[in-house]
Amino acid sequence: MESISAAEIDEYLTQLGTKAQIAKTVLRGLDTAQKNRALARAAEMLVQESERLLLANEKDYVRAKENDMAEGLLDRLKLTTARIEAMAEGLRQIATLPDPVGEVMESFDRPNGLHIEKVRVPMGVTGIIYEARPNVTADAFGLCFKTGNAVILKGGRDAFYSNQAITEVIREALEEEGIDKNAIQLMEKNDRAVTTAFMKLKEYVDVLIPRGGAGLIRSVVENSTVPVIETGTGNCHIYIDEAADLTKAVPIVINAKTQRIGVCNACESLLVHEKIAERILPALGKALLEKQVEIRGDETVREQIPEAQAATEEDYGREYLDLVLSVKTVGSLEEAIAHINKYNTGHSDAILTEDQARAQKFLREVDSACVYVNASTRFTDGFEFGFGAEIGISTQKLHARGPMGLRELTSYKYQVTGNGQVRP
Amino acid sequence: MESISAAEIDEYLTQLGTKAQIAKTVLRGLDTAQKNRALARAAEMLVQESERLLLANEKDYVRAKENDMAEGLLDRLKLTTARIEAMAEGLRQIATLPDPVGEVMESFDRPNGLHIEKVRVPMGVTGIIYEARPNVTADAFGLCFKTGNAVILKGGRDAFYSNQAITEVIREALEEEGIDKNAIQLMEKNDRAVTTAFMKLKEYVDVLIPRGGAGLIRSVVENSTVPVIETGTGNCHIYIDEAADLTKAVPIVINAKTQRIGVCNACESLLVHEKIAERILPALGKALLEKQVEIRGDETVREQIPEAQAATEEDYGREYLDLVLSVKTVGSLEEAIAHINKYNTGHSDAILTEDQARAQKFLREVDSACVYVNASTRFTDGFEFGFGAEIGISTQKLHARGPMGLRELTSYKYQVTGNGQVRP
Numbered sequence: 102m103e104s105i106s107a108a109e110i111d112e113y114l115t116q117l118g119t120k121a122q123i124a125k126t127v128l129r130g131l132d133t134a135q136k137n138r139a140l141a142r143a144a145e146m147l148v149q150e151s152e153r154l155l156l157a158n159e160k161d162y163v164r165a166k167e168n169d170m171a172e173g174l175l176d177r178l179k180l181t182t183a184r185i186e187a188m189a190e191g192l193r194q195i196a197t198l199p200d201p202v203g204e205v206m207e208s209f210d211r212p213n214g215l216h217i218e219k220v221r222v223p224m225g226v227t228g229i230i231y232e233a234r235p236n237v238t239a240d241a242f243g244l245c246f247k248t249g250n251a252v253i254l255k256g257g258r259d260a261f262y263s264n265q266a267i268t269e270v271i272r273e274a275l276e277e278e279g280i281d282k283n284a285i286q287l288m289e290k291n292d293r294a295v296t297t298a299f300m301k302l303k304e305y306v307d308v309l310i311p312r313g314g315a316g317l318i319r320s321v322v323e324n325s326t327v328p329v330i331e332t333g334t335g336n337c338h339i340y341i342d343e344a345a346d347l348t349k350a351v352p353i354v355i356n357a358k359t360q361r362i363g364v365c366n367a368c369e370s371l372l373v374h375e376k377i378a379e380r381i382l383p384a385l386g387k388a389l390l391e392k393q394v395e396i397r398g399d400e401t402v403r404e405q406i407p408e409a410q411a412a413t414e415e416d417y418g419r420e421y422l423d424l425v426l427s428v429k430t431v432g433s434l435e436e437a438i439a440h441i442n443k444y445n446t447g448h449s450d451a452i453l454t455e456d457q458a459r460a461q462k463f464l465r466e467v468d469s470a471c472v473y474v475n476a477s478t479r480f481t482d483g484f485e486f487g488f489g490a491e492i493g494i495s496t497q498k499l500h501a502r503g504p505m506g507l508r509e510l511t512s513y514k515y516q517v518t519g520n521g522q523v524r525p
Numbered sequence: 526m527e528s529i530s531a532a533e534i535d536e537y538l539t540q541l542g543t544k545a546q547i548a549k550t551v552l553r554g555l556d557t558a559q560k561n562r563a564l565a566r567a568a569e570m571l572v573q574e575s576e577r578l579l580l581a582n583e584k585d586y587v588r589a590k591e592n593d594m595a596e597g598l599l600d601r602l603k604l605t606t607a608r609i610e611a612m613a614e615g616l617r618q619i620a621t622l623p624d625p626v627g628e629v630m631e632s633f634d635r636p637n638g639l640h641i642e643k644v645r646v647p648m649g650v651t652g653i654i655y656e657a658r659p660n661v662t663a664d665a666f667g668l669c670f671k672t673g674n675a676v677i678l679k680g681g682r683d684a685f686y687s688n689q690a691i692t693e694v695i696r697e698a699l700e701e702e703g704i705d706k707n708a709i710q711l712m713e714k715n716d717r718a719v720t721t722a723f724m725k726l727k728e729y730v731d732v733l734i735p736r737g738g739a740g741l742i743r744s745v746v747e748n749s750t751v752p753v754i755e756t757g758t759g760n761c762h763i764y765i766d767e768a769a770d771l772t773k774a775v776p777i778v779i780n781a782k783t784q785r786i787g788v789c790n791a792c793e794s795l796l797v798h799e800k801i802a803e804r805i806l807p808a809l810g811k812a813l814l815e816k817q818v819e820i821r822g823d824e825t826v827r828e829q830i831p832e833a834q835a836a837t838e839e840d841y842g843r844e845y846l847d848l849v850l851s852v853k854t855v856g857s858l859e860e861a862i863a864h865i866n867k868y869n870t871g872h873s874d875a876i877l878t879e880d881q882a883r884a885q886k887f888l889r890e891v892d893s894a895c896v897y898v899n900a901s902t903r904f905t906d907g908f909e910f911g912f913g914a915e916i917g918i919s920t921q922k923l924h925a926r927g928p929m930g931l932r933e934l935t936s937y938k939y940q941v942t943g944n945g946q947v948r949p
Contacts, residue, residue: 328752352947
């Protein structure tokens with residue numbers, strides 16, 4: 102890797118930031134129809150230029166294979182005609198969603214005659230730092246563009262040529278629509294020092310959203326001076342209460358654990374009230390083992406499921422992202438809640454119970470973005486919530502919590518109209 | 526100052542954090558009436574214990590005088606019986622405000638039968654880092670307590686004994702009400718290393734709010750890994766448009782500049798359309814000079830106001846917090862907007878004009894928390910906005926922008942109720 106001096110980094114990022122700031126003011130002036138036309142145009146051109154995208158992706162793919170990238174990651178990296186069509190369809194769908202910008206969220210008059218409106222506005226410039234999935238490039242652009250934000254993307258090195266090609270095609274589409282192409286910019290320097298400096302580009306960037314694994318998110322949180330929305334990691338729990346309907350329990354646990362592994366809303370840990378352990382665990386164990394799930398349990402669990410390994414304390418804090426599940430018996434609802442609040446990541450946790458009072462206590466006391474009664478944690482998702490889009494799942498409490506759609510990419514301002522008022 | 530080892534810092538902060546986490550769960554379980562009673566009790570006891578507070582404050586005051594603290598700061602530090610009564614009254618007022626916690630912000634059903642409620646919840650643990658005004662101690666407690674947040678306070682060294690006494694009295698009031706006194710904790714170690722470590726106490730603290738000068742805020746933004754809400758600095762502008770009603774202009778400018786200096790919503794910079802410079806500047810200059818305001822202007826300004834100094838580029842970016850005002854003439858509304866967006870701090874900016882279209886353009890394009898037409902920037906304030914309370918003025922776009930009242934100290938969670946739903 103060529104090394105790059107601090108002065109060069111500064112110059113490069115100042116340029117990126119300045120261009121984004123100029124684009125931001127252009128985007129703020131676009132109406133919804135203009136934005137939707139540009140999204141449709143970008144979708145159309147991504148499909149038209151499939152050949153170019155596939156060629157660029159091939160370069161990434163060959164290099165990744167040479168570098169012995171794991172099979173699962175290689176699959177995420179790979180573009181196909183169908184995946185390009187899906188990317189385009191994503192942009193078309195964003196075009197159909199209501200535009201949150203300009204919404205008057207509140208409006209009130211003060212006794213002194215001042216009229217105050219709280220109006221939804223774009224954030225301004227959004228930075229997205231992500232890993233090796235090229236579809237994020239089009240997706241993040243679509244969501245930011247629809248909400249009037251200029252976006253600066255820093256994708257993973259492994260998808261560099263793919264991201265570059267996608268960005269180029271979208272910029273060409275914007276130019277054809279007469280819109281500042283710097284509404285989307287890709288950071289093309291892959292030096293770690295540049296990325297770290299980007300996290301401190303406070304003067305130009307209004308919010309930074311990392312999308313990826315725990316390591317990436319930690320690095321952004323630790324280094325950034327730009328406000329960050331943390332997304333992602335999910336050590337999600339399901340607690341099967343003594344008052345659970347056991348016919349619902351097995352399908353929900355199997356769904357939450359196995360419908361898709363490797364996602365943040367998959368179940369990683371199961372708690373079972375000791376009063377029903379004997380009744381539910383054998384059936385549950387059988388169903389999990391049929392799905393090739395490795396079970397790590399406490400003593401009671403291992404009595405009921407002989408195939409289970411012994412769980413260590415560390416297991417309860419793990420986000421496996423794999424066919425592994427920790428299982429623990431608890432003596433009470435209170436113990437379940439305390440365990441979850443100790444080990445969870447504030448993402449999604451569920452109780453299975455037919456007792457309303459116990460359900461309400463769980464909903465109130467478990468400190469997570471999404472809390473469930475009698476449903477799979479896999480529903481924590483912008484599409485499943487009906488937002489029509491998703492930029493990520495926030496696990497922090499500031500600004501946005503849980504699935505983030507278009508609205509969560511906006512801020513607001515107060516517009517105050519008077520006729521000469523001064524403060525006494 | 527005694528020095529303190531990394532291990533001691535870690536142990537001290539872990540203890541503070543753990544206590545706050547326990548208090549947080551207690552606070553979440555209190556109903557509005559319980560919270561209001563405790564606020565009333567704390568108010569009552571602050572007044573009862575005035576003598577104790579005044580004695581503690583005297584220790585701070587004497588030390589501050591010995592250290593040659595500036596007159597203005599000494600005044601902010603000073604407690605009097607009247608100021609203690611005002612602190613208590615602040616708590617009583619917070620008790621009368623509606624409790625935002627538990628509000629169902631949205632509620633919707635999905636086609637698969639899932640019922641989703643978006644419910645307002647406390648943030649959890651709030652950290653407040655502030656400077657030498659002891660009244661902030663009671664104030665920050667009141668706002669956090671009413672919103673169900675445990676608060677950890679780090680006040681300025683200079684007010685240490687005052688803050689300690691206020692905190693003790695409030696903790697005694699909480700104990701009398703049977704509520705975990707760790708709902709309020711004061712960091713009693715004044716070592717800088719402890720404060721820096723506190724900013725990284727991510728495991729225990731959900732949000733950090735710095736209240737103070739630009740240096741304090743910068744330090745928190747640069748060091749914190751806990752999400753921060755930036756408050757404060759205001760380089761506020763007033764632009765007098767060519768279509769301004771000049772009879773409104775002079776009173777508004779005088780009010781925004783001189784009604785109170787040293788506050789973040791005071792006007793620091795004035796822009797005047799060149800077409801009306803000759804008509805407005807002489808009268809305005811006279812009024813400002815009468816109020817002892819030093820004027821720093823461009824050439825046109827100095828022709829009209831001979832007493833004005835020459836403004837440098839640097840003047841336009843200054844938050845004087847003093848009887849100084851930079852004044853510049855501009856050739857167009859567009860130039861005014863561009864100048865403001867370049868030099869402002871995203872706080873409050875006003876246009877004076879009778880032209881609706883020009884007013885709308887200004888409201889839309891100036892990128893600040895609060896934008897005004899024909900009113901003083903001094904109205905950017907939680908009380909003036911009718912929020913009944915204020916924890917600060919946010920100048921960032923994430924989470925909260927502009928005056929922050931009780932609602933801005935809350936987060937939300939999604940409560941999802943099903944009857945066995947799994948994801949297909």
